[in-house]
Amino acid sequence: MKDAPAPRRRPRQSDIAKLAGVSQTTVSIVINGRESDTIRIPPETRQHVLEVARSLGYVVDPVARSLAGGMNRLIGVYTFESLFPMDHHDFYYPFLVGIEAAAEELGYDMLMFTSATGSDGGRSIYRDGVNRLGLADGCVLLGKETNRDDIVRLRDEGFNFALIGRRDVPGPITYVTADYATATGEVVNHLVGLGHKRIAYLTAADPSEPSADRDAGFQAARSRHGLDTGGLVLSVRKEEGPSAEEVRRLLKAGATAFIAHESVVALRLLDLLGGMGVDVPGACSVAALSDPPDDVPGPELTCFRIPRREMGMRAVELLVQQLESEEEVEPQAVVLPCAFVAGQTSGPNRKES
Amino acid sequence: MKDAPAPRRRPRQSDIAKLAGVSQTTVSIVINGRESDTIRIPPETRQHVLEVARSLGYVVDPVARSLAGGMNRLIGVYTFESLFPMDHHDFYYPFLVGIEAAAEELGYDMLMFTSATGSDGGRSIYRDGVNRLGLADGCVLLGKETNRDDIVRLRDEGFNFALIGRRDVPGPITYVTADYATATGEVVNHLVGLGHKRIAYLTAADPSEPSADRDAGFQAARSRHGLDTGGLVLSVRKEEGPSAEEVRRLLKAGATAFIAHESVVALRLLDLLGGMGVDVPGACSVAALSDPPDDVPGPELTCFRIPRREMGMRAVELLVQQLESEEEVEPQAVVLPCAFVAGQTSGPNRKES
DNA sequence: ATTGACTGATAATGCGTATCACCATCATGA
DNA sequence: TCATGATGGTGATACGCATTATCAGTCAAT
Numbered sequence: 001m002k003d004a005p006a007p008r009r010r011p012r013q014s015d016i017a018k019l020a021g022v023s024q025t026t027v028s029i030v031i032n033g034r035e036s037d038t039i040r041i042p043p044e045t046r047q048h049v050l051e052v053a054r055s056l057g058y059v060v061d062p063v064a065r066s067l068a069g070g071m072n073r074l075i076g077v078y079t080f081e082s083l084f085p086m087d088h089h090d091f092y093y094p095f096l097v098g099i100e101a102a103a104e105e106l107g108y109d110m111l112m113f114t115s116a117t118g119s120d121g122g123r124s125i126y127r128d129g130v131n132r133l134g135l136a137d138g139c140v141l142l143g144k145e146t147n148r149d150d151i152v153r154l155r156d157e158g159f160n161f162a163l164i165g166r167r168d169v170p171g172p173i174t175y176v177t178a179d180y181a182t183a184t185g186e187v188v189n190h191l192v193g194l195g196h197k198r199i200a201y202l203t204a205a206d207p208s209e210p211s212a213d214r215d216a217g218f219q220a221a222r223s224r225h226g227l228d229t230g231g232l233v234l235s236v237r238k239e240e241g242p243s244a245e246e247v248r249r250l251l252k253a254g255a256t257a258f259i260a261h262e263s264v265v266a267l268r269l270l271d272l273l274g275g276m277g278v279d280v281p282g283a284c285s286v287a288a289l290s291d292p293p294d295d296v297p298g299p300e301l302t303c304f305r306i307p308r309r310e311m312g313m314r315a316v317e318l319l320v321q322q323l324e325s326e327e328e329v330e331p332q333a334v335v336l337p338c339a340f341v342a343g344q345t346s347g348p349n350r351k352e353s
Numbered sequence: 354m355k356d357a358p359a360p361r362r363r364p365r366q367s368d369i370a371k372l373a374g375v376s377q378t379t380v381s382i383v384i385n386g387r388e389s390d391t392i393r394i395p396p397e398t399r400q401h402v403l404e405v406a407r408s409l410g411y412v413v414d415p416v417a418r419s420l421a422g423g424m425n426r427l428i429g430v431y432t433f434e435s436l437f438p439m440d441h442h443d444f445y446y447p448f449l450v451g452i453e454a455a456a457e458e459l460g461y462d463m464l465m466f467t468s469a470t471g472s473d474g475g476r477s478i479y480r481d482g483v484n485r486l487g488l489a490d491g492c493v494l495l496g497k498e499t500n501r502d503d504i505v506r507l508r509d510e511g512f513n514f515a516l517i518g519r520r521d522v523p524g525p526i527t528y529v530t531a532d533y534a535t536a537t538g539e540v541v542n543h544l545v546g547l548g549h550k551r552i553a554y555l556t557a558a559d560p561s562e563p564s565a566d567r568d569a570g571f572q573a574a575r576s577r578h579g580l581d582t583g584g585l586v587l588s589v590r591k592e593e594g595p596s597a598e599e600v601r602r603l604l605k606a607g608a609t610a611f612i613a614h615e616s617v618v619a620l621r622l623l624d625l626l627g628g629m630g631v632d633v634p635g636a637c638s639v640a641a642l643s644d645p646p647d648d649v650p651g652p653e654l655t656c657f658r659i660p661r662r663e664m665g666m667r668a669v670e671l672l673v674q675q676l677e678s679e680e681e682v683e684p685q686a687v688v689l690p691c692a693f694v695a696g697q698t699s700g701p702n703r704k705e706s
Numbered sequence: 707a708t709t710g711a712c713t714g715a716t717a718a719t720g721c722g723t724a725t726c727a728c729c730a731t732c733a734t735g736a
Numbered sequence: 737t738c739a740t741g742a743t744g745g746t747g748a749t750a751c752g753c754a755t756t757a758t759c760a761g762t763c764a765a766t
Binding site for chain 1: 754755
């Protein structure tokens, strides 16, 4: 009683060959438009083959083509944390947009390793001793909690990958990062240019390469301008932000401007200052060393924009370059500039010192 | 002078076989954990093969496996438009989140087909005579501008896929959709319950299945409540919204409430009414048949929420069910309920009629 | 008539894996 | 001693395409 709708096989080159009265080789050559001194197919034959192909609705099977060719045109994307929790998503999103754009441009598909999460919620590339990343031709890695051992091992296995974000690992790797140090310097320059001499600095409590870069940039700017930041440096956890008390202490210590690593910390700071009746930017300036989420209301923050989208794109480009070159390519690092945003939370220093 | 770091080929089953002193067949069987009455590999051999495989860093080549008819634990994701333009992204995002969640849960990786975009920006599964979808075990398809021919062809080729959104195509397909009709009915019920008898209906100008479903739901509710909508129906393009003139005409025709397909149209309507000095919901009620973007300020719109995340998850679940069952599975349709949101833009009808 | 160059192809093979049909060996029981 | 069944695998082949090497035929020049 079954209709058995004849699960039509996709036509293959040999089907075309039979119908057109030529060999499968010829079909392959025609389909791929190959032409060389040793291989010549006259236009009429070409036409004929193409017509038959069209009439059968032939499409190349990319699987077979890849097998024969060696590459799968797959760019892997691995994140060291689960993409899931929504705040993670917000973090990853711009990078992913860039990765996707570049992959699309270069004709690669994107393989997202979502299955890598273990039952414990943790992640590792080498879970169970297997490296699924090998499914892809190469891989873009990103995430805050990078596993450095995994990275080194991956490189030593000769696997092609590009990191988003600088990582301190032994030996060279390919990565793309933003120039946090220079951008931090620009923020300081801006504030100093406005007359600020005592600048409070709210650094990140947990260490990471991007934080270290900002610190380095700040130190450089500090000595460049001869700033004294005695008693004005504070370690702040992103989740908590500074306490009202701490802010009061900094103000009492003579701070006329604040610089915070995290934009959320800066925003919290604005709240606190508002609550204390301190006018921003009238009485006090506030700047951040990263960009706030798009949808935050209120005055525009003095900060710099991390070129996340571009970073994603460049990572893919570097990777593809590696993949497609004949010879071995040296690992390379790319550092992209951040765009300074003057914003509305910084103004001239009114307090003479 | 070259180090010639031996651009190591990926190890294959035959490499393992040689090292372990067994045949490639045995390796394949062990790798895939196959076990049957006719094929028995003792645990020791299994262990040994697995150890060798691990020591070589072996991973199955997905391409070869596909060609041979195997499974890769890869769920493809194909969108009929480029993911790119940011407004598209906002549309796709919740679906993707759901798809990703389900894929992770079920232990599949996600293959995003970004390469399918042609130079003209248009997309087609069969573009350029290649159908890359076959790389994945099955595929979730989504997008507004579905190409129905592609869908039918895909099904006829026996490829497994699940659609997000109902599609009018000849023959059965697997899809997940939201119950727009019922949800529309609830909105009408709500307004009628508030005493509204003349309800203006702003339908979508360009036809699509979701719009048709809403229209059907509205028609049903209309006749259920014996509403007269003479002169109260308007076709509106999403991009433009209704004109002030049209709104005035509808009011003059006695409309005490408005229902718009698109939330952006409803929002625009609120603006216009505000500009005319018409109080909402005091003098007039407004409702939408979809949910507004999250970050819109102002009063909460009377509307319903489309369960996009759940739709994404269900699509993956349906697909995996198909993939993992031994026998042929009948295509099936799933319709998920929308959550009604009373909101603050609708109130009792003050005008006696 | 022989050589050589050129034309228009084709047969054979490889890519890495999965599967089906078998096969060799050994212990057991008749 | 021979049939039987269980054990532990293996060989061959298919999957669809690209590539390499090769070949038959024709025509012109020697």
